Amino acid sequence: MKLSVYGKGGIGKSTTSCNISVALARRGKKVLQIGCDPKHDSTFTLTGFLIPTIIDTLQEKDYHYEDIWPEDVIYKGFGGVDCVEAGGPPAGAGCGGYVVGETVKLLKELNAFDEYDVILFDVLGDVVCGGFAAPLNYSDYCTIITDNGFDALFAANRIAASVREKARTHPLRLAGLVGNRTSKRDLIDKYIEAVPMPVLEILPLIEDIRVSRVKGKTLFEMAQSDPSLEYVCDYYLNIADQILALPEGVVPQDAPDRDLFSLLSDF
Numbered sequence: 001m002k003l004s005v006y007g008k009g010g011i012g013k014s015t016t017s018c019n020i021s022v023a024l025a026r027r028g029k030k031v032l033q034i035g036c037d038p039k040h041d042s043t044f045t046l047t048g049f050l051i052p053t054i055i056d057t058l059q060e061k062d063y064h065y066e067d068i069w070p071e072d073v074i075y076k077g078f079g080g081v082d083c084v085e086a087g088g089p090p091a092g093a094g095c096g097g098y099v100v101g102e103t104v105k106l107l108k109e110l111n112a113f114d115e116y117d118v119i120l121f122d123v124l125g126d127v128v129c130g131g132f133a134a135p136l137n138y139s140d141y142c143t144i145i146t147d148n149g150f151d152a153l154f155a156a157n158r159i160a161a162s163v164r165e166k167a168r169t170h171p172l173r174l175a176g177l178v179g180n181r182t183s184k185r186d187l188i189d190k191y192i193e194a195v196p197m198p199v200l201e202i203l204p205l206i207e208d209i210r211v212s213r214v215k216g217k218t219l220f221e222m223a224q225s226d227p228s229l230e231y232v233c234d235y236y237l238n239i240a241d242q243i244l245a246l247p248e249g250v251v252p253q254d255a256p257d258r259d260l261f262s263l264l265s266d267f
């Protein structure tokens with residue numbers, strides 16, 4: 001199964017992705033996480049360091065795919081999760097979609113792309129152009145991370161529109177929303193009333209999750225020495241279990257921008 005994780009910048013996509021990947025591995029699945037954000041820190045809490053990107057490796061080898069070995073680009077992370085960072089195009093030039101395309105092409109050449117039970121693409125904030133929607137071309141499901149605020153829900157709605165668009169030609173479904181860093185969900189509930197889609201989980205702001213980023217560890221790794229954190233892991237295990245149950249998901253009918261403004265604002 002291929003799963004893309006989208007959401008506004010800084011909302012917690014990478015943190016959530018890493019912990020979902022470990023949760024899926026805990027359920028016995030062979031998992032690959034592919035960071036598709038030029039920020040290339042998607043897999044940091046899995047490996048504890050910034051691994052070389054595919055684009056850097058391709059450049060180093062002058063785009064001779066035959067000179068690249070799996071161990072040049074696939075790194076082992078915590079819990080047995082395999083990690084890849086696609087990297088980004090040169091800032092202000094090039095195309096993010098091209099980078100994702102090259103990454104998938106290389107993984108296929110290395111016979112790695114179909115080797116996994118789950119491939120998780122950790123993508124980007126706003127889907128500003130077709131390039132950023134490229135991972136959806138390879139995905140069965142999309143999951144959106146959001147908080148209970150206007151900006152993240154506005155981005156979620158644009159991602160929903162991309163899923164609707166791609167689903168015309170491709171069996172892609174929106175598995176649902178994950179609320180993150182919020183215990184309130186009134187705006188999330190308003191949004192899903194207008195644009196029906198499942199809510200997989202609502203994760204509150206948890207100081208130990210913030211700290212996990214600095215420590216370069218997933219919550220599962222931190223819980224090994226501090227069992228009081230197991231309750232946090234349960235949130236991620238719950239998301240993993242719902243994904244593994246192959247939810248029906250939805251093809252969303254995104255709301256017009258103006259409707260969103262009046263729906264989610266006080267004026």
Ligand code: ADP
Binds near residue numbers: 015
């Ligand atoms: P993104 O990948 O969407 O840009 P990150 O996963 O890098 O976002 O998260 C941004 C910051 O928010 C990180 O410092 C992370 O530790 C923190 N964070 C994410 N989720 C939570 C949460 N539920 N509680 C507290 N901090 C969180």
Ligand code: MG
Binds near residue numbers: 013037
């Ligand atoms: Mg990220």
